[in-house]
Amino acid sequence: MDLRSFAGYGDAMQPIRHIVFDIGKVLLHYDPHLAYKELIPDEADRRFFLEEVCSNDWNLEQDRGRPWADAEAEAIARHPDKAELIRAFRQRWSMMVPHAYEDSVAVFRETLASGHDVTLLTNFAPDTFVEARKRFPFLNETRGVTVSGELGLVKPDLAIYRHHAATFDLDPAATLFLDDSEPNVEGALKAGWRALHFTGADKLRADLASEGVKLDRAKPRLAKA
Template sequence: MSAIIVFDFGGVLFDWNPDYLYQKLIPDAEERAWFLQHVCNGAWNIEQDRGRSVAEAIAVKSAEFPHYAELIDAFYTRWPETLRGLLPDGMALYEALKTAGYPIFGLTNWSAETFPYAWEHYPFLHEITDIVVSGHESIIKPDPAIYHLMYQRIRQHHPDAKPEDLIFIDDSAINAQGARNVGWQGIHHTSAQSTASLLREKGLQF
């Protein structure tokens, strides 16, 4: 079995950062940094990736920080402004692997309510054989269950695939390690150039 590539999206193929939106809403850099660290922070956002509804997320955080309610609401009413677009180097790597004929899948921590925006506006996603979106499954990386689910989905297309055939590319070291913990090959993506070198060291030709 040839190698099978599983891409994470944010930080590998997509340029997503809430700071892109809040630079417009909170001009003061110090206040903005505090807001993104303590209010609309990663721990809050990951629960939407786990399946919590946007409505509940806004309600919970607005009750905690009522004076920031309007800014909290903006995280989702203006969510497209947090997504700057695609990362050219990551997409070049994706295109090279696709052109070389490697099967490509997607495994992403992403809210079920915001992923449809990406699906609608970024047609390349439709080329990917199958995508596991954490918000649809109520499981997030690095929970082993989400890797096992991805593996089962891959085997629907490649019945002979073994865990060690899967190469997972993620900008989170913890999530790359999560893949290794279930027998996959995990690459911590720090740059497209570094990832390409690691893939070629593994014998991939593209």
């Protein structure tokens, strides 16, 4: 599916003036299985836990701003025999995010070094984002960031794109959004932005070039995180 053909893609001839990056699975690696391989060695049992107990939908509510204590209580009420494993999700969160993608961060920093207006729009719980910013300083190098958990809104809700555009004075038709999630890309398109589905740094370079975004790889990089 070519997401750029989605209704609402906007005026493809207008130059890009704003670039908005997602964070998880675009700039930072994220995999909850990494925190549970030791605790739940059996792959089938671990997959059941992360799909039925502490699922993506369950975790999305923390990205929407639900406190971890409430999240843990809700899951423990459903699975009281797994209370310690449920609490381990937050306790071992840092293990789920072991590193940044160096090739993606290189592209990210080249957009900054080339003088483009860059911001971040992410589904992230407020407290874990504070932790991420300390561990990965490049997250502090843009003009600003919208964190879903601080608003009570998550992608792909149209309201979060509109809030981000209003906060940073973005022209939607001149804004290019990069996200690994197709529903989030479609949400941006519905909001009148232009958007690309991220699948890797090499394709990102080619996609940026196709959108007329020039990167000067010879320019000095910002300090390494």
